[in-house]
Structures are given as C-alpha cells and as structure tokens.
Amino acid sequence: AQSVSQHNHHVILSEAASLELGCNYSYGGTVNLFWYVQYPGQHLQLLLKYFSGDPLVKGIKGFEAEFIKSKFSFNLRKPSVQWSDTAEYFCAVKIMAAGNKLTFGGGTRVLVKP
Amino acid sequence: DAGVTQSPTHLIKTRGQQVTLRCSPISGHKSVSWYQQVLGQGPQFIFQYYEKEERGRGNFPDRFSARQFPNYSSELNVNALLLGDSALYLCASSLGSGMEQYFGPGTRLTVT
Numbered sequence: 001a002q003s004v005s006q007h008n009h010h011v012i013l014s015e016a017a018s019l020e021l022g023c024n025y026s027y028g029g030t031v032n033l034f035w036y037v038q039y040p041g042q043h044l045q046l047l048l049k050y051f052s053g054d055p056l057v058k059g060i061k062g063f064e065a066e067f068i069k070s071k072f073s074f075n076l077r078k079p080s081v082q083w084s085d086t087a088e089y090f091c092a093v094k095i096m097a098a099g100n101k102l103t104f105g106g107g108t109r110v111l112v113k114p
Numbered sequence: 115d116a117g118v119t120q121s122p123t124h125l126i127k128t129r130g131q132q133v134t135l136r137c138s139p140i141s142g143h144k145s146v147s148w149y150q151q152v153l154g155q156g157p158q159f160i161f162q163y164y165e166k167e168e169r170g171r172g173n174f175p176d177r178f179s180a181r182q183f184p185n186y187s188s189e190l191n192v193n194a195l196l197l198g199d200s201a202l203y204l205c206a207s208s209l210g211s212g213m214e215q216y217f218g219p220g221t222r223l224t225v226t
Contacts, residue, residue, distance in 0.1 A: 004156075036217075044157075044204065044217035090156050099170040099211050100147045104156030 002027040006105035021076040023091030032094040033074040039087045083114045118218030135190045139207030146188040149204040164211040200225045
C-alpha cells in the first residue's frame with residue numbers, strides 16, 4: 001500500500017524566513033500530488049497540485065513545490081513566510097486509476113513568529 | 115458560490131450508538147469522498163461515491179457505510195460507535211472521479 005511521509009512534525013520560523021517542508025511517497029507508478037493547508041479554525045484548502053508537465057509548480061500565496069520523480073519527493077517551499085502562514089500543511093498523493101482516494105501524510109504544524 | 119457543506123458541525127454520541135453525517139457538494143460536482151481525521155494525523159480515506167455508485171473504499175470496518183442521493187448529496191453512517199471513532203469527518207467533492215477535491219469544514223464526532 002502506498003504511504004506518504006512528512007518528516008517535520010513541527011516547524012517554528014520567524015517572519016521573512018524561508019520555508020521548506022519535505023514530502024516523500026512510496027509508489028512506483030503514476031501519481032498526482034497535492035499540498036493542502038489548514039489554517040486555524042478553517043477547513044482544508046488546496047495550495048497547489050501536480051498532475052503532469054513542469055515539475056516545478058506554483059500555487060497560491062507564494063508557495064511552490066518541486067516534484068522529483070527519482071526521489072519520490074514533492075517538497076513545498078516559500079521564500080519568505082508571513083505570520084499569516086501559521087497553519088498545518090498536508091502533503092497528499094493520488095494514484096492514477098484509483099478514483100478519488102487521497103493518501104495524506106501526517107501533517108506539519110508551522111508556527112511563524114512575528 | 116457555496117462550498118461543500120456538512121452537518122452537523124459537532125456531535126456527541128455514546129458507545130454503541132449509531133450516527134449519520136451529511137454532506138452537500140459544490141453545485142455541479144458529482145463525486146463525494148469521505149475522510150476521517152483523527153487528532154494529530156492526516157485525513158484517511160473512507161469512501162468515494164460518483165454518480166450514486168461506490169467507486170472506492172478505504173480500510174474501514176463494515177460498521178461504516180455511505181450512500182449518495184440523486185442530487186449528489188451524501189450520507190455517512192457509522193454503527194456501533196467505538197471510542198476510537200472520535201474524529202473529524204471530512205467530506206470532499208469534485209466534478210468527477212479523479213479530479214481535484216474541495217473539502218468541507220467537517221463534522222466533529224465525539225464518542226463517550
């Protein structure tokens with residue numbers, strides 16, 4: 001069965017620092033990749049997605065992620081974080097031909113200090 | 115435009131009871147998926163329905179069941195509740211099977 005690993009459970013940063021969150025998955029076939037964000041008191045929102053093509057994808061709010069197929073990774077980055085980026089971030093993988101089933105990582109709680 | 119809506123927002127039940135959770139997808143979306151999110155973990159896939167048919171099922175016991183109605187809304191039923199069923203239950207809708215999913219706010223179920 002496929003699995004998704006997010007190596008950092010908690011990250012604490014100061015405003016303007018750069019952010020990188022790791023995500024690795026275990027599945028050798030074709031996948032779609034997603035990063036979702038859950039702000040305090042809000043529901044899961046899609047940050048960005050990769051289906052095919054350019055492995056560097058840009059999402060909302062200045063986030064980007066890079067798909068490295070050889071490393072089974074889809075790391076999330078933001079060059080300069082703001083206090084409003086405080087949230088929990090989830091990486092998710094969908095196997096092609098597996099309907100809508102998303103397999104999520106355990107999440108990374110990010111706290112940005114003003 | 116209204117997003118995915120779920121009801122109720124919160125629910126408290128006793129062990130052994132049964133519960134029904136409801137979800138209304140975004141207008142035009144024909145697929146609904148259900149996820150369970152236990153505190154401190156990522157969401158886990160329970161079911162997907164598309165055009166009123168079950169299209170996928172996660173690793174959950176038969177106590178969990180669901181259905182989709184002609185208007186594409188959906189219900190998730192859980193029988194014989196256990197303490198371990200306490201979680202946030204999320205509904206996600208998409209235009210079709212395999213397409214981008216949009217999540218609702220969830221129903222917080224507490225089993226005592």
